[in-house]
Amino acid sequence: MLVLVTYDVATKSTTGQKRLRKVAKTCENYGVRVQNSVFECIVDATQFKQLKLKLMDIIDSEKDSLRFYQLGTRYQSKVEHIGAKESFNVEETLIL
Amino acid sequence: MLVLVTYDVATKSTTGQKRLRKVAKTCENYGVRVQNSVFECIVDATQFKQLKLKLMDIIDSEKDSLRFYQLGTRYQSKVEHIGAKESFNVEETLIL
Numbered sequence: 001m002l003v004l005v006t007y008d009v010a011t012k013s014t015t016g017q018k019r020l021r022k023v024a025k026t027c028e029n030y031g032v033r034v035q036n037s038v039f040e041c042i043v044d045a046t047q048f049k050q051l052k053l054k055l056m057d058i059i060d061s062e063k064d065s066l067r068f069y070q071l072g073t074r075y076q077s078k079v080e081h082i083g084a085k086e087s088f089n090v091e092e093t094l095i096l
Numbered sequence: 097m098l099v100l101v102t103y104d105v106a107t108k109s110t111t112g113q114k115r116l117r118k119v120a121k122t123c124e125n126y127g128v129r130v131q132n133s134v135f136e137c138i139v140d141a142t143q144f145k146q147l148k149l150k151l152m153d154i155i156d157s158e159k160d161s162l163r164f165y166q167l168g169t170r171y172q173s174k175v176e177h178i179g180a181k182e183s184f185n186v187e188e189t190l191i192l
Contacts, residue, residue, distance in 0.1 A: 004165060006102060008131040008180070034163060035104040037133065056178055065131060065179035069100060069165060082152055083161035084104070 002071040002079075003048055005031070005039045005055070010063035022058045023066075026051070034081075098167040098175075099144055101127070101135045101151070106159035118154045119162075122147070130177075 005027055009020040027033070030051045031041030043051060048068075055066050071078055101123055105116040123129070126147045127137030139147060144164075151162050167174055 004100070006131055006134045010180075035102055035133070035161060037131070038102045038163065052176075052178070059179050061179040063180055065177065065181055067130060067134065067178075068176040069167060070174040071165060071167070078166040080148075080164040081161065082148070082163075083155050083157040084106075084159055085161055 002075040003041045004069040006067045008065045098171040099137045100165040102163045104161045
């Protein structure tokens, strides 16, 4: 299934900037960055749980936030991209 | 239906900053900001079209990007929030 991960990390402090980098790096292991703070991940239920736990471990839950959107398996028609950087097929990108 | 709008606007220039403000302001008329560049909008098909056209009119399509995710009407169980700022019911917020 496609899971969309969006995040806000408070980056005023250097520790915040570190958290931001870690969040992005962790998401990179599960999916593809489609915008600055938006990742699309093709995961199964177990991987989704893992990803959530890892991210929860990184963020400062009083300052940062994570949002997860489950878009199921038939998500192609539900996603639309306009503007810079062409939209791409996440699954193809992951296979490469 | 719930439509998620995420955007990246190139804000290095003052015109970019203007575009960013305009994008956010337009989204505010259709939904609720849940993260810095993420809006959740409860819209019908007509409103969705309007919103898209308005945003496309604002952005610089060579520098900025928009993404739209259609989450349908039964989206409650598909959305999860972790960390700062409590998750809220978009429809309730819009009614207030």
